[in-house]
Amino acid sequence: MSKTNYTLSPLGFLHSPLTSREGAPKQGYEGAPNAWLEVNEAFAKGLEGIAVGDEVILITWFHQSRRDVLQVHPRGDTHNPLAGVFATRSPDRPNPLGLHRVRVLAIDGRRLHVGPLEAIDGTPVVDIKPVLAQSRDA
Amino acid sequence: MSKTNYTLSPLGFLHSPLTSREGAPKQGYEGAPNAWLEVNEAFAKGLEGIAVGDEVILITWFHQSRRDVLQVHPRGDTHNPLAGVFATRSPDRPNPLGLHRVRVLAIDGRRLHVGPLEAIDGTPVVDIKPVLAQSRDA
Numbered sequence: 001m002s003k004t005n006y007t008l009s010p011l012g013f014l015h016s017p018l019t020s021r022e023g024a025p026k027q028g029y030e031g032a033p034n035a036w037l038e039v040n041e042a043f044a045k046g047l048e049g050i051a052v053g054d055e056v057i058l059i060t061w062f063h064q065s066r067r068d069v070l071q072v073h074p075r076g077d078t079h080n081p082l083a084g085v086f087a088t089r090s091p092d093r094p095n096p097l098g099l100h101r102v103r104v105l106a107i108d109g110r111r112l113h114v115g116p117l118e119a120i121d122g123t124p125v126v127d128i129k130p131v132l133a134q135s136r137d138a
Numbered sequence: 139m140s141k142t143n144y145t146l147s148p149l150g151f152l153h154s155p156l157t158s159r160e161g162a163p164k165q166g167y168e169g170a171p172n173a174w175l176e177v178n179e180a181f182a183k184g185l186e187g188i189a190v191g192d193e194v195i196l197i198t199w200f201h202q203s204r205r206d207v208l209q210v211h212p213r214g215d216t217h218n219p220l221a222g223v224f225a226t227r228s229p230d231r232p233n234p235l236g237l238h239r240v241r242v243l244a245i246d247g248r249r250l251h252v253g254p255l256e257a258i259d260g261t262p263v264v265d266i267k268p269v270l271a272q273s274r275d276a
Contacts, residue, residue, distance in 0.1 A: 005145045005148075006145070006146040007143045008143060008144040008145075008233045009144075043232060046208040046222040046231070059233075086181075086185055094149060095149070097235075099237075126233045126235070129227060130226065132165065
């Protein structure tokens with residue numbers, strides 16, 4: 001079994017009116033605002049072909065998460081029995097990756113206006129993928 | 139702008155009859171086989187609550203990918219004009235994360251039989267998430 005680790009570099013960061021985990025909706029469709037994603041110059045060429053109106057999937061790095069948590073009460077509600085983090089969308093998990101399907105609302109050079117998005121201000125984005133029309137996934 | 143990098147640890151690895159990128163379908167729905175995901179003992183408690191029949195999203199690390207690629211011919215077909223990798227599902231991309239929606243077909247302790255899945259044998263899995271019934275994402 002490999003002990004290798006893998007290193008992610010941020011493509012850019014989110015600018016959002018949401019400033020704390022406590023104040024943020026748990027999912028985008030639960031009333032989240034829009035946000036700007038500013039992609040670093042070094043990766044700007046990778047954006048070519050993304051158009052206003054597209055739906056894309058952002059993968060974020062939940063930089064405020066705890067990584068030593070394996071079980072949680074879903075939605076932070078202690079009335080819910082403990083569940084494994086991989087059966088939940090808890091941001092606290094061994095590899096704290098977030099998955100967000102958003103619409104591209106505007107493009108200004110290497111800045112994308114996207115939403116709705118529940119991730120907080122300053123969250124790093126590590127990947128952007130198109131939604132595949134034919135796909136059942138993501 | 140932060141220069142921070144983030145470190146992923148593999149949760150486990152895939153066992154698949156697919157042994158090369160060249161022989162693998164580009165998407166799961168394009169005739170991919172099923173695979174076994176063997177989760178490391180250290181993370182097994184995180185699986186509690188996942189049941190046979192569930193649909194889950196696996197995030198993989200495409201360990202054979204090139205990370206210095208920002209533009210590709212979609213689907214490797216040079217007839218397709220060059221596009222930014224973030225407008226494609228190319229495994230070659232700065233942070234080579236794969237996104238796969240699969241069904242859980244069987245569970246044997248910390249081994250999950252899942253599919254269909256286009257990732258090749260030995261691919262590390264870095265996250266597992268439930269599909270949210272209400273969600274438009276992933």
